[in-house]
Amino acid sequence: MFRNIISTFIYVLFAILCHKQANGALHGSTKKTVHEANKYGPYLGLVIPNLFEMNPLLNNPNYKSTNLIIDYAGRRFRFGKIYKKPVILVMSGMGMVNAAVATQLLLTLFDIEGVIHYGIAGNANPNLHIGDVTIAEYWSHSAMWNWQRYGDGPENSLPFEGEGGFTREIGYLKFGSYSEDNNNNDNLLNNVWYQAEEVYPVDGTPEQTQQTFWIPVDSNYFSLSKQLEKLKLEGCINTTTCLSTPPKVTIVQRGTSANIYLDNAAYRNFLYNKFNVSPVEMESAGVALTCYQQKVPFITFRALSDLAGGGSATSNEADTFSGLSAENSVLVMVEFVKLLAGYNRKLLNFVW
Numbered sequence: 001m002f003r004n005i006i007s008t009f010i011y012v013l014f015a016i017l018c019h020k021q022a023n024g025a026l027h028g029s030t031k032k033t034v035h036e037a038n039k040y041g042p043y044l045g046l047v048i049p050n051l052f053e054m055n056p057l058l059n060n061p062n063y064k065s066t067n068l069i070i071d072y073a074g075r076r077f078r079f080g081k082i083y084k085k086p087v088i089l090v091m092s093g094m095g096m097v098n099a100a101v102a103t104q105l106l107l108t109l110f111d112i113e114g115v116i117h118y119g120i121a122g123n124a125n126p127n128l129h130i131g132d133v134t135i136a137e138y139w140s141h142s143a144m145w146n147w148q149r150y151g152d153g154p155e156n157s158l159p160f161e162g163e164g165g166f167t168r169e170i171g172y173l174k175f176g177s178y179s180e181d182n183n184n185n186d187n188l189l190n191n192v193w194y195q196a197e198e199v200y201p202v203d204g205t206p207e208q209t210q211q212t213f214w215i216p217v218d219s220n221y222f223s224l225s226k227q228l229e230k231l232k233l234e235g236c237i238n239t240t241t242c243l244s245t246p247p248k249v250t251i252v253q254r255g256t257s258a259n260i261y262l263d264n265a266a267y268r269n270f271l272y273n274k275f276n277v278s279p280v281e282m283e284s285a286g287v288a289l290t291c292y293q294q295k296v297p298f299i300t301f302r303a304l305s306d307l308a309g310g311g312s313a314t315s316n317e318a319d320t321f322s323g324l325s326a327e328n329s330v331l332v333m334v335e336f337v338k339l340l341a342g343y344n345r346k347l348l349n350f351v352w
Helices: 002-024 028-038 051-058 096-109 219-228 265-275 284-294 318-340
Strands: 043-048 063-072 075-082 085-091 112-123 133-141 145-147 172-174 191-194 197-199 210-212 249-257 277-281 298-307
Touching: 028 063, 043 051, 043 096, 043 318, 051 063, 051 085, 051 112, 051 318, 063 096, 075 096, 075 318, 085 096, 085 318, 096 112, 096 284, 112 284, 112 318, 133 219, 133 277, 133 284, 133 318, 197 284, 219 249, 219 298, 219 318, 249 265, 249 284, 265 277, 277 298, 284 298, 298 318
Parallel strands: 043 085, 043 112, 112 298, 133 249, 249 277
Antiparallel strands: 063 075, 075 085, 112 277, 133 298, 145 191, 172 191, 197 210
């Protein structure tokens, strides 16, 4: 009898623990807190890659914390206001998967009207400089590849090419073209072909996908962001350490993301010449794809911290100016939120 009671107790306890941990479902006080928080929405969701990019916002005088924090599934959601606009901050961590997971959790848990992603980035555009804040109209994931076998070329079909499969329409990188021996364009690594992402629209038919390579940011957000181009940015760390070229806010056509820290001039030049991309980094496309699939407005502000792979007098000073770049990305983001909040007066720090 005693053994049966103990066995039953252990079984029930095990079932309770498994139920509480299963599938990351909301339970108890967390579920109640999320429900209460959503009464004060909708919110702007701010997805931020790392702590050194979040800290300038936490210290910004225009950000007011409400002291509400919800920890869930390894993420911390911080609640506050920017110019009276309710916001939720979440740190994604490095890489596409982290960015997509953090964004999806944000959209699943909370009443979100739109998503803003900001931070620093490498630069593929030789016409831009450290400290510039880019606002790209389109984003792509540029590490979805079909790697072609040696001996095949552009005239050969790719495996599974066809309806809904791989494609040769976007373009390819030929490794042999970057050999030190200019007389030999052959290389065992051959070619990689860029591929589109499979998108599952929230209003589409389940298990039926769309192919998308260039993901547009929200057109209204993008149009509004053009008002920021005259915003004055920080150009100095202190009285003796300044950028040689004053940084600016600039509208660019394209940015791209991959789970690759790009510090190679040859590949940087390829991306710029092939796709006309400016910011290159590791998270924005994850945010973009998630929001695009969920039909949620989004925009990204990325401040350039270095010319990827070097090439100018200041190109290797990312360690020196990355903090300044992070500050500039926050400055632009905050001023954009001011516009969303309906402030019609001239923006502070503008040069007219």
